[in-house]
Amino acid sequence: MADALPFRIFLASPGDLEDEREVVCACVDEHNARRRGQSSVTYEVVGWDRVRGTARRPQEAINELISESHFMVAMFKGTWGSEPGSPWGYSSGTEEELFTGFLELGRAEQPMRDVWTAFLKHDSPADSIVSLREQMSSHHSVMYEAVADTRELRNKLTERLLTWEVLANSKTPRHIELLPSSGRDVLRAANLRLRGEKLVELGQADAGRIALREAAILGGPGEHLAYARFLARDGDFDGAYASTQHAIDQILGGASHLYSPLAAEAFAAQAGLLRRVGRDVDAIGRLRQALTLLDENDAFGQRVRCRILDELGLAYLKVDNLPMARRSIEDALVVRRRLGNELDICQSLVNLARLEVRAKNLQMAADHADEAVKKLCSMPPTALHANAEVLGAQVRLRQGRPNEGLPFGERALSLNRQIGNRRGEAIALKLLAQCYRASGKRVEAESYARACLELNKSMCNTQGAQEAQWILDHLNE
CATH class of the missing domain: 1.25.40 (Serine Threonine Protein Phosphatase 5, Tetratricopeptide repeat)
Structure with a gap:
């Protein structure tokens, strides 16, 4: 495709490699020109200079750029680089960038496909450079190149760029075993x-x-x-x-800096737990505070922002503030549609279905749930798949069609058991008991209700146990 976006190459190096950085950029430009018309794969080089000013630790913003890159070129020569203020003990910014690239390489959902490390010839390289190279050599953990001069750098990088064309449209996660200078x-x-x-x-x-x-x-x-x-x-x-x-x-x-996506996610996760144990007002306050830790113009933090808006919307639902719940959930959906992540869009659809159930707009709730189930069919199963199936069953139960809800409930139960989600399993068991009870099938309803009761007791979930007991007490009604 002629207008395909270029693949990003993050260029990591200490300050003594300015000439070599220029060679890398020129080599990539030449490769793009040479392959024009022969390959749809093009590259662009990015580095620390692409990061705008930030109140956070600068290296964190650089690491976020690495997380959006497809390849990495890391070069070392004589100097190790300056200490980046890392809490994990990285002793140079380039070291942190290299290990961040290795981390991204192991994550299936991230774009990083390969990390190429080059050691340029130098009479007396820093001890940390020697140690890193020896560790790579002895552990055979990652491929690296010894490079004599800029001419050889150009030749070897050109070969690497051709190799990367094969890797460009797919990814195989790779887990690297290597210790940073901190030993952590x-x-x-x-x-x-x-x-x-x-x-x-x-x-x-x-x-x-x-x-x-x-x-x-x-x-x-x-x-x-x-x-x-x-x-x-x-x-x-x-x-x-x-x-x-x-x-x-x-x-x-x-x-991490307090004003960062990681900090916001940590505080929001704790607030989400407060919501799950019934402290909804406390959860709302903490979630709103967590949002203040994010820069609205920071693209990397938008996914975290959407997850917090999800939690906030569900907390508002629990306290029957439907307007604020709708605002939070719909705000997240707007951002997700703009970003184009289908799995996240499905999360918003599930949340909208929950909202419409509470608002008694059952047909709209069914439409959202069914759309989510349909989209999720082509993706590997997660807790979100189970939640979508639960919503599909709940809506049909409320619509007076309990028999139609049973397949949704069975799929939700199977998915939750597969992923070890005991809390989700208890919800699916309760839902199946409700559907069978509404269908007049007392034996099946009792079986699922008892299983739900025992599971909730094992989790010390008093409310869940009470709901299961209520079904058992009212089986004949």
């Missing part, structure tokens, strides 16, 4: 987190829990929040709250 195993923590989340998605909740717990022990706020999400789905709200507090404590200790 940030890559292992991140890889354990990704492994744990994937195991949960594959139905191996116990193994996933072990990996996520270990990731939280080794890692930072992101790993603690991932573990908190698992614990919340498992019904352990006290444990989830404690894990969010660990994340917040690390942020306050310098792991």
Whole structure:
């Protein structure tokens, strides 16, 4: 496609490689010109100079640019670079950029496809450069190139650009085992987190829990929040709250600037737990405060902003403030449609369906739920898929069509069990009991209601247990 957007190459290097940076940019321009008409793949080089001024730690904004890049070129020669003020102990900005690239390489949903590291010849390179190269060589963890001069740099990069054309339209996540100069195993923590989340998605909740717990022990706020999400789905709200507090404590200790997407997400996650235990007014206040930690013009923070708006809308629903709930949910949908992320759009559709159920606009609720279910069919199953199925069943139950709601409920139950979402499983069990009861099928209704009662008791969910008991007490009505 002639007008296809170029693939981004993030260029990371210390300050002693100014000439080499110019060579990289010129080489990429020449490659684009040479391949015009032969390949639809073009590249653009980006670096720290593309980051505008920010009140946050500058390296955080640079790392966000890396998260939007498809490839990375990292170069070292004589000097290691200046210390970036990293709470994780990175001793140079280039080191942090390189390890950020490795982290992005392991994330299936991120665009980073490959990281190319070049060590330029120098008579006396810094000890940290020597150590990094030796570690790469001894562990065989990542490919690197030894480069004698700028001419060889141009030749080897040209070969790399041709190789990247093959990788451009697909990604295979790669997990790198490498220690930064601080000795803190940030890559292992991140890889354990990704492994744990994937195991949960594959139905191996116990193994996933072990990996996520270990990731939280080794890692930072992101790993603690991932573990908190698992614990919340498992019904352990006290444990989830404690894990969010660990994340917040690390942020306050310098792991991130307070006015940042990560900090906003941590405080919002804790507020979401307050909502789930009935402290809706407290949750609303904290969620509104979390929004003040985000720059509205920061594109990277928009997805976090939308997730907070989701939580805020649902909290407003719980206190019957439908106008504010609608405003929050619809604001998130507007941003998501602009960004074009289909999975996030489906989340907004599910939330709108919940809103319309509360407003008693049942046909509109059914339309939103059905649209979400249809869109999600082509995506790997997540908790969102189960929530969409739950909404489909709930709407049909309220419309007096309980038999039509049963397939939705069964799919929701299966999905929640697959991903280890005990709280979602309890909701699906209750819904199936309600549908069978409304259909006059007492035996099936009793079976699902008892399973729901026992599951809620095991999670110490008093309200859920009471709702299941009510169904059992009124089976004959």
